[in-house]
Amino acid sequence: MTIKPSAEVGEAVRNLLIEEDMTNEQMALDLNISKQLVSHYKNDRRKMQRDIAKQSIRVYEDSPEYIGELLYEFSDGYTSPVLKGPAIERHRLALEANAEREITEALNKIQTVCLAKPPNIIDEHEKEGIAQMMDELLEARAFIDNLNMMLEKEYGIPIKKRIKKLLPQWKAKGWLL
Template sequence: MVIKQAAFAGKAVKTLLEEEEVTIDSMSADLNISSQMGSHLKNNRRRMQQGVAKHSLRVYEDAPEYVLALLYEFSDGFTSPVFCGEVIERHRLAMRDHTAVSLKQTLDMFQKVSLAKRPESITAKEQENVENLIDQLIEARCFIDNLNAVLEKEYGISVKKRIRKLSPKWKMEGWTE
């Protein structure tokens, strides 16, 4: 994965302005850019440069939906998008239920898809099943990330700090170096 040098970040900026009740002027001051540039970023008339994005992630690290949206744009869609479509309610209970359904579907698919064969010896149908499993895993990951963002915002519990707290455990378990 390559992090873009610049990206259109209008969705992320609009998320910041709406969800965190930040104004263009205050955002622009926080990011050391002109108000005109802030407006251009919001309306996708200019790309946000990587340096501005990195700075904004530090300044607004307590705005999880903004962080999720900005990472999605700069990762060229590799990370989870903010699920905010018409059929998604971003309330913690609704997101919990969506996440639970997605996880159940993923666990059900684990029972149906065999990963025992070597990849080079599977049939086309088995390949399709593995692709469907990967799709389901991605969807579950996206719901988990969105649920974490909602919980972080509503409860004020930093996911970043939780990851830092868990990192020594993961290292001790031999899962990371």
């Protein structure tokens, strides 16, 4: 995976400005850029450069959905998108119920797929089963990530701080070097 040097961030910027009740001028001051550049970003007339995105993540670290949208765009879809479609209720209880359902579906799929065979000897049917399992895992991850964003926003518990707290435990368990 590569991080793109620039990305279209119009939706992310528009959502942030609304969420924070902020003007183009305020964002320009925060990021040390021109009001016109903020307008260009907001209307997808210019792509945001990686260094400005990095700075904006630091400045708006209390806006998990904005960060999630930037990470999704700059990672070229490698991270989970912020789920905001018409079929999504962005309330913590709804996201919790969806996350639970998707986790259950992923666990059920894990139980039906056998990974015991070496990858070089599986047939197409087995490979399709593995791809379907990956799809279920990715759907679960998307809802887990979105639930975590909502919990950070609603309860003021930063994801980054939770990960930093967990890192020593993960190292102690031998999960990390």
